Amino acid sequence: MDLQLAGRIVFIAGASRGIGLGIAEACLAEGAKVALVARGADVLKETADRMANQYGKDRIWTASGDMRKTADVEKAFGDCEAQLGPIWGAVANVGIHPCPPGFEVDDASWDAGINQNLGSSFRVARAALRRMTPRGEGSILLISSIAGLAAMGSALTYGTAKAAVNHLSGELAKLAGRSGIRVNALAPGNIIFPDGDWDKRMKGSRREAWQRWLDREVPLKRFGKPEEIGSIATFMLSPVASFLAGAVLPVDGAQSC
Secondary structure, eight states, X not given: OOOSOTTOEEEEETOSSHHHHHHHHHHHHTTOEEEEEESOHXXXXXXXXXXXXXXXXXXXXXXXXXTTSHHHHHHHHHHHHHHTOOEEEEEEOOOOOOOOSSSOOOHHHHHHHHIIIIIHHHHHHHHHHHHXXXXXXXXXXXXXXXXXXXXXXXXXXXXXXXXXXXXXXXXHHHHHHTTTEEEEEEEEOOBOOTTSHHHHHHTSTTHHHHHHHHHHHOTTOXXXXXXXXXXXXXXXXXXXXXXXXXXXXXXXXXXXX
């Protein structure tokens, strides 16, 4: 299926590894140009160099920045459009911040966790909408989590913020849809990739216990992979999904059913 993304520009926050990288590679495979944005400049450069060798330098653009900061977000979007052209799609793949277990979460951890998971998503979406709205087209995808669909025992800041991300996507879809822009959220389950949390757990001393948990909680009895999230995210972003708006799509091996 041709997803009609050839030549279109997709801005991806958190694109140097994991889910963001999976989305970037799927978009590139469909002929899109990608703007890769992440905080870690060294890892970002390594990722971009590899992609440039595979897909061509003219289809890769990078910027290091902190999506928690409005100035960084606006600069990244502005520089991207100045160098590549109008952004068609934007992916807010941001999240994860250390949070102590239980309810005794100190104010600093609470504020930081909510800002990292929710605030960054809003800032990326706002910057995208500021540019897409005058043009009357575009697609925004917020990366949420199944932890935001129900209380699953995750860290308080993470699950709470991701639930808010789901609501944010719906509110923005209502607002942006009138201007011809679609906003959706994708809620991944347990995704494994090198140096990610699940990769570290499965290499640790409790590997067998985690495998038993996986077999019990996930009907498909396995982890998801970044490329599996990437293919679905790319479809959701694409013009082919032109009537998909305000959706929160879980991709979790039936764990949240």
